[in-house]
Amino acid sequence: MKEVLLTLLSLTLSGSLLCMLLLLLRPVMGNRVPRAVSYYLWLAVLLRFLIPFGYGITLPQPPQPTQEMVRQETILPERQDQTNTQTAPITPPSEPVTVDQPETAQPSAPAISLPGVLVFLWLAVGAGFFLWHIAAYARFSRRVRASLAPPTAEALALFEGLGHGSRVRLAQSGQVDAPMLLGVFRPVIVLPQGGPSLPPQALAAALRHELTHARRWDICYKWLVVLVTSLHWFNPLVHWMGRRIALDCELSCDEAVVRALEPEQRMAYGDLLLLLAAGPKRTAPWMAAPLCQEGKRLKARLLGIKGYRRPGRAAICLALVLGLAVACCACGRVDLSEQPAANPEPAADPEPAAETDPYASLLARYAAALSLGREDAADRYQADPEAWPELPLILTSPYWLQTDDTDSLLDRTGYVRRDLDGDGSEELLLGWVGGDIWNLDQGYVFAIYTLADGQPVLAVEGWERSLYVVREDNILCHCGSSGAGRTEWHQYRFDPSTEGFLVTLDQVSEPENGEAAWSIGEGWMESGVSLPYVCFADSGKSPYQDVLLGQAPFLCVDGSGQEVPTLLPDIPLAFSPYSSYASVTEFAVLDLDGDGSREVVLQVTDVANDMGGYVVLRQEGNEIMGYPSHWRTFWYLKTDGTFTYSYTAGTEDGIASARFGEDGLTLEKHIRCEMEAWEPKAFEVDGRPVSQTEYEAACSAQDQKADAVWYELNETNIQQLTA
Numbered sequence: 140m141k142e143v144l145l146t147l148l149s150l151t152l153s154g155s156l157l158c159m160l161l162l163l164l165r166p167v168m169g170n171r172v173p174r175a176v177s178y179y180l181w182l183a184v185l186l187r188f189l190i191p192f193g194y195g196i197t198l199p200q201p202p203q204p205t206q207e208m209v210r211q212e213t214i215l216p217e218r219q220d221q222t223n224t225q226t227a228p229i230t231p232p233s234e235p236v237t238v239d240q241p242e243t244a245q246p247s248a249p250a251i252s253l254p255g256v257l258v259f260l261w262l263a264v265g266a267g268f269f270l271w272h273i274a275a276y277a278r279f280s281r282r283v284r285a286s287l288a289p290p291t292a293e294a295l296a297l298f299e300g301l302g303h304g305s306r307v308r309l310a311q312s313g314q315v316d317a318p319m320l321l322g323v324f325r326p327v328i329v330l331p332q333g334g335p336s337l338p339p340q341a342l343a344a345a346l347r348h349e350l351t352h353a354r355r356w357d358i359c360y361k362w363l364v365v366l367v368t369s370l371h372w373f374n375p376l377v378h379w380m381g382r383r384i385a386l387d388c389e390l391s392c393d394e395a396v397v398r399a400l401e402p403e404q405r406m407a408y409g410d411l412l413l414l415l416a417a418g419p420k421r422t423a424p425w426m427a428a429p430l431c432q433e434g435k436r437l438k439a440r441l442l443g444i445k446g447y448r449r450p451g452r453a454a455i456c457l458a459l460v461l462g463l464a465v466a467c468c469a470c471g472r473v474d475l476s477e478q479p480a481a482n483p484e485p486a487a488d489p490e491p492a493a494e495t496d497p498y499a500s501l502l503a504r505y506a507a508a509l510s511l512g513r514e515d516a517a518d519r520y521q522a523d524p525e526a527w528p529e530l531p532l533i534l535t536s537p538y539w540l541q542t543d544d545t546d547s548l549l550d551r552t553g554y555v556r557r558d559l560d561g562d563g564s565e566e567l568l569l570g571w572v573g574g575d576i577w578n579l580d581q582g583y584v585f586a587i588y589t590l591a592d593g594q595p596v597l598a599v600e601g602w603e604r605s606l607y608v609v610r611e612d613n614i615l616c617h618c619g620s621s622g623a624g625r626t627e628w629h630q631y632r633f634d635p636s637t638e639g640f641l642v643t644l645d646q647v648s649e650p651e652n653g654e655a656a657w658s659i660g661e662g663w664m665e666s667g668v669s670l671p672y673v674c675f676a677d678s679g680k681s682p683y684q685d686v687l688l689g690q691a692p693f694l695c696v697d698g699s700g701q702e703v704p705t706l707l708p709d710i711p712l713a714f715s716p717y718s719s720y721a722s723v724t725e726f727a728v729l730d731l732d733g734d735g736s737r738e739v740v741l742q743v744t745d746v747a748n749d750m751g752g753y754v755v756l757r758q759e760g761n762e763i764m765g766y767p768s769h770w771r772t773f774w775y776l777k778t779d780g781t782f783t784y785s786y787t788a789g790t791e792d793g794i795a796s797a798r799f800g801e802d803g804l805t806l807e808k809h810i811r812c813e814m815e816a817w818e819p820k821a822f823e824v825d826g827r828p829v830s831q832t833e834y835e836a837a838c839s840a841q842d843q844k845a846d847a848v849w850y851e852l853n854e855t856n857i858q859q860l861t862a
Contacts, residue, residue: 141254146191153472154188155376172458174391181384183469188367193472269369286312297343307353317415318345320352341411351392409444498567501595506675509549553672557735559613559633572672589635598640608667616663628660671736671758681861683739686763693763696803714743714752721745725849728860731780731797766804776847789817794841810837
């Protein structure tokens with residue numbers, strides 16, 4: 140609501156400044172420029188009151204009182220000896236982290252905000268003002284149109300001789316006292332009926348006046364003024380501007396009429412205005428265009444008729460200069476958005492605030508260590524073991540054992556976040572990325588960190604002869620070898636509350652269990668999933684980012700199961716090959732299948748905002764896979780990955796989740812309604828038959844879930860959501 144108020148105040152201030160500029164320019168214009176120039180310059184002011192865009196002009200702000208801040212220093216503990224790998228905390232950055240906190244707590248927000256009340260009041264009064272004008276115009280128009288009669292033969296002959304075209308009609312009515320134009324889409328010039336007859340010259344001038352209104356669409360102009368006045372009803376300058384525009388409208392019409400008249404005919408036209416002003420008058424709505432209604436404006440109109448002169452070249456040049464100046468000023472607007480407070484003095488302590496990501500400093504240290512060659516890393520660790528507590532873990536990496544001593548591991552190691560114990564806090568898993576060396580593929584991890592009191596702690600350490608993989612259900616499978624004819628396999632549940640962080644679920648070993656241990660243990664290890672590691676060489680962005688920006692292809696799984704390299708701009712062609720309107724419009728980022736890794740759902744729409752479909756992007760190993768889906772899926776997508784689906788011809792609909800496997804994208808159906816010709820026949824919830832009441836209760840519970848957020852597909856959103 141505050142943003143709405145700031146936008147409204149910005150518009151009213153911007154328009155008021157431009158309005159006052161025109162007020163200052165009026166003495167310069169005087170009678171030098173055509174009245175039509177003054178009339179149409181107001182159009183720029185009206186648009187400035189309406190359009191919330193333009194070059195921002197920031198008003199100077201008063202100095203803000205500074206709030207005392209309390210500096211809180213947090214010094215993180217150093218990592219202990221490397222031999223205690225299960226409980227040793229990780230060394231934080233070498234400098235203390237500082238956090239700025241206000242000395243006093245902020246007051247809670249009131250239940251009813253003042254901006255909300257003001258916005259409601261503004262809308263209520265503005266809507267009432269606008270509706271009142273609509274009602275008054277509709278009532279008057281209905282009364283006049285009901286009384287319309289054919290014009291006299293003399294008036295019709297004059298009217299047809301003016302070359303008005305077929306859009307405007309001529310009629311007469313006893314409900315009007317002066318000639319007037321009525322209507323936008325069916326305009327009609329209405330002459331008074333039953334009063335004194337007008338001389339032919341005066342009648343011709345009156346018809347020219349009203350036809351000028353029709354030709355310039357002045358009725359639409361008047362409605363625009365009503366709209367601006369309704370939105371800015373609280374600004375007295377807007378009401379004054381409306382009256383000024385009405386006068387300039389009549390003056391410019393008079394000028395257009397007298398331009399073609401001789402001096403004697405101009406006098407007759409002025410006499411006509413005096414005659415109409417002296418007679419009885421019925422009040423017409425502001426949106427009609429009567430020839431003469433307010434006597435207060437009559438003097439200005441008569442002086443304008445008397446003093447009319449054809450504009451010369453100098454007047455035309457002055458009009459062009461004024462129009463250009465006002466148009467340039469109309470492009471600016473007062474910017475009332477909150478500006479960051481200026482800080483006249485540099486901060487005494489340039490250190491950043493504490494990291495919001497508890498693993499950020501740890502990842503930075505790993506990146507620094509991995510950028511070293513093996514020989515350099517070994518030398519640094521021997522020289523100062525406490526300064527490089529991460530190096531013992533990565534010095535044993537088989538990738539370095541099989542490569543040159545000067546090679547970096549940045550492009551062959553990565554990290555992924557995964558909640559292993561279901562407590563809502565993610566663990567950090569580090570592992571090997573890339574090719575298959577000694578059976579160490581993308582599924583193996585060499586370190587698992589968890590959080591203790593908000594700080595990362597090394598919980599699990601793997602190396603060449605101590606390998607860990609993670610199953611889809613987050614069970615850790617382990618294979619360890621002593622190198623002396625003994626190999627053990629374990630299944631662990633990760634539990635930070637227990638000593639050693641691991642709870643043994645099952646184990647086998649060789650030679651104790653004989654050769655059978657190998658088939659059992661290897662089966663456990665093969666159940667590990669391929670983890671979507673973010674490579675340290677590219678840790679500044681998600682692997683989805685280049686794909687969404689159209690800079691890298693993904694493998695689109697087509698109907699035959701083939702994996703086709705595809706760029707994002709090519710997606711609409713797969714759904715609507717003959718449409719020039721189909722496009723990828725929105726995307727959502729969430730964990731669809733509950734495996735701890737996020738997928739990206741792309742929405743493809745066509746011209747009518749229907750049909751099209753969806754494409755799910757999913758990282759599998761080093762590749763981004765794309766799974767197309769029908770447009771009847773992913774409706775009402777929720778944050779837990781569930782969504783509404785339906786089948787064609789009204790045979791089935793329900794709630795489902797996406798699952799990925801050898802068959803590509805499949806639906807795991809949670810709630811089903813079987814139908815025949817759109818009529819419900821049977822209901823299921825979690826695979827069991829239920830009554831319609833139970834089905835509706837399950838659907839109601841689904842509706843209460845939080846909706847996933849769909850973002851517009853643009854570069855800013857892509858970079859923010861895939862960082």
